[in-house]
Structures are given as structure tokens and as C-alpha cells.
Amino acid sequence: MLHRQKDLTELMVRQQNLSLLPKRDVPVFNGDPLSFQPFILAFEHSIENNTSNCQDRLYFLEQFTEGQAKDIVRSCMHMDARRGYAEAKQLLKKHFGNEMKIANAYLEKAFNWTLIRPDDGEALLAYALYLRECLNAMQTLDHLDELNVASNLKLLVSKLPYKLHERWRNVVYEHSQRNNTRIRFTHLVEFLEHQSSVLLHPVFGDIKDPPPSKSPVLKAKPDTKTPRRGSSFVTSVMPAESQLQPHEQKVEHLKRNGHCFGCLKKGHLSKDCIKRMICETCKCKHPTLLHINSENADCCQQCTDHS
Incomplete structure (x- = not known):
């Protein structure tokens, strides 16, 4: 009895602690393959684990989806609740949670990344963080191993400012000389994280090159006379300065x-x-x-x- 009472007390304490946590929000899934895994984990944790009623689960699944994903869930609502909920989850995974589709979505976003302007530390950090996300996803998505291909690495590096191209070439050369192995995607991610930290240094990160000096431009006085035959040729023959x-x-x-x-x-x-x-x-x-x-x-x- 004492042992059971202790277990009940611990359960009450856990429930009390859970009640003090912020409310767990479930994101609305819009069909983006990159958002499928976070969505399904949040849905299972916040809704599926808190109700055993498959009818409620199916209705909530329809509520937290939109676009084509919502259409898929609705197509299962005429079935028996248990079967309909299982079928809806399976179809969502098939159309949006397929590993190849998720990997292709990661690759497409990386290859179509906007060019990063020189000295834009925030943009470089955002790029580095996204590639770190790709690197983490490589642990479970085999198709992302394409990021180790040299041609794909060159495409990723092409998004960087020109002065970082030379630094990356030095990294590749030193790596090949030291290890006698080819460079990999993880080395690029580490390189970008380091360079973004340098640009965002709290004291010296905002040092920028001075703007180029502009020499004054001399403008010719407009000719108010009515041009005669051949006058347009005269303007093209004589420079604006020489007419003065x-x-x-x-x-x-x-x-x-x-x-x-x-x-x-x-x-x-x-x-x-x-x-x-x-x-x-x-x-x-x-x-x-x-x-x-x-x-x-x-x-x-x-x-x-x-x-």
C-alpha cells in the first residue's frame, strides 16, 4: 500500500507540473513536405495521445490541415472512424511524408537559395542554419547524401559572396593535402557557421569597405535650337564637352x-x-x-x- 501510494503521489506531481507548462500549439499543415514531420509529431503528442476516440482524432486532423492535405482527410471521413483516421494518416504520409519527397524539398530549397550579398552576416547565418538543418536530416534521409557530390557543393558555394569563394578554395585544398580525401557537405556547413560568426562579431563584425569615390560628371548644356538635317549626326560626332x-x-x-x-x-x-x-x-x-x-x-x- 505504501508503494502504491508513493506512485500515486508521483503521478499527481507530474500532472501538476504538466498543468503549469505553456499550452502546446499544433501548427496547421499546408502540404509542405518540410513541415510534415514537425506537424505529425506535434499532432500525435498534443491530440492523439490525449484522446482514444478516433472520431475526435479525425475531426482534429481535418481542423489542423489545409489545401490538398485537408482534402485528403475529408475523403476519409465517410469511413468508420477507426479506419478513416488510420487511412487519413497513411495518405498524408504517402503524399507529403515520403522520404524522397522530403529530401527533394530540402535540396530544391538549398539550390534555389537567394545570392548572399557581401558583409551580410545575418543572411549568411540564415543560410548556414538551413544547411545545418539539411545536415541533421541526412541522419535519417539517405537521399540527402547527394549534398556530398562535388557539383552540388559547387552550386551551394555559388550562393556565397565572391570573397568567400577564395577562402573556401583554401579550405578544400588544405583538407585534400592533409587528409587525402575529398571534401564533404559537413565541412561546408562548418565553414559557413564559422564565417557567419566572424561577420557577426559583436565588436568588429560591422567593419565595411569604404564606398568608392565618385568623380564629378560634366553635363553639356541642352541645345534649344531647332535641329536641321544632319544635326543629330553632329551631336554623335562631337563629344558633349567639345561643343563647348x-x-x-x-x-x-x-x-x-x-x-x-x-x-x-x-x-x-x-x-x-x-x-x-x-x-x-x-x-x-x-x-x-x-x-x-x-x-x-x-x-x-x-x-x-x-x-
Whole structure:
């Protein structure tokens, strides 16, 4: 009697301690294979273990699912409660808890991970933690052994900032020289966890490269005159800066690049030009670009001398 009374007392203490724990919430399962195992464990622990009524279990299973998963559970609700609950759990595992599907979901998420920006310690830590999750899942999912394949390791490393590529190459080289074995997925996970810890150092983790200096950009004044035939060609021939330079420098630029002084095109001299442009200022047969802004009456003669 004393022994039985002791057992009852211990049971009452355990029940009292359980009542003081926070309420255990069951997540709603939406069909994501990566969420199936946490969901089914939480459901069995919080609901299945607390009621032996299969009808209640089936109703709760329907309540905590959505999308295709809910449709599967509902398709079993016309059966006998015991059979329907067992069938619903089996179908959920078949469609969402299959080991190959779970492994493929892990691989797809890892291979499609967003590129990590340089010095983004938080993003690098998130990537390292997810790959640690994959490494842990490898203990029970044989299909995740594909992460040890060299081509897949290279794909995972491609998500890293460029400067980490060189550090990883050094790790691979030193490992091969020291152990004479190929690198494995677990080494990459350890490398990323170390690098993320370095970037998130509480004192020196936020040191960043200074921004590159920007040289001032000179902008040409807009031309408010109405363009004539060939004016768009003039803009492409002469750089924006040179349009603001003295007449002699314009002439030197055209000579150096072999342009005609009559139409500004290449391949012939102005004396052989048959498509001379008309100056908008003095109406002479030379481009407006080459007009001399002065009262000098020899403007056209100077253009002819240059040709």
C-alpha cells in the first residue's frame, strides 16, 4: 500500500507540473513536405495521445490541415472512424511524408537559395542554419547524401559572396593535402557557421569597405535650337564637352578623326562634298557647328582653308 501510494503521489506531481507548462500549439499543415514531420509529431503528442476516440482524432486532423492535405482527410471521413483516421494518416504520409519527397524539398530549397550579398552576416547565418538543418536530416534521409557530390557543393558555394569563394578554395585544398580525401557537405556547413560568426562579431563584425569615390560628371548644356538635317549626326560626332570648346579645337578634332568640313561625315574631303550643310547663322555652306561667333566676314573662307 505504501508503494502504491508513493506512485500515486508521483503521478499527481507530474500532472501538476504538466498543468503549469505553456499550452502546446499544433501548427496547421499546408502540404509542405518540410513541415510534415514537425506537424505529425506535434499532432500525435498534443491530440492523439490525449484522446482514444478516433472520431475526435479525425475531426482534429481535418481542423489542423489545409489545401490538398485537408482534402485528403475529408475523403476519409465517410469511413468508420477507426479506419478513416488510420487511412487519413497513411495518405498524408504517402503524399507529403515520403522520404524522397522530403529530401527533394530540402535540396530544391538549398539550390534555389537567394545570392548572399557581401558583409551580410545575418543572411549568411540564415543560410548556414538551413544547411545545418539539411545536415541533421541526412541522419535519417539517405537521399540527402547527394549534398556530398562535388557539383552540388559547387552550386551551394555559388550562393556565397565572391570573397568567400577564395577562402573556401583554401579550405578544400588544405583538407585534400592533409587528409587525402575529398571534401564533404559537413565541412561546408562548418565553414559557413564559422564565417557567419566572424561577420557577426559583436565588436568588429560591422567593419565595411569604404564606398568608392565618385568623380564629378560634366553635363553639356541642352541645345534649344531647332535641329536641321544632319544635326543629330553632329551631336554623335562631337563629344558633349567639345561643343563647348573654341573653334580651333573643334577643327582639330574633326581633322584628327577624318571628318568632312562640309557635311561632317567620314570618307572624303570638303572640296569633294556634294551634300554640304547650310549654316543656320550665316547661311553659308558649312555646318553651324563650325560658324565663328564674331563679326569676322572671313568665316566661310576659314572653313574652306581647313578643308
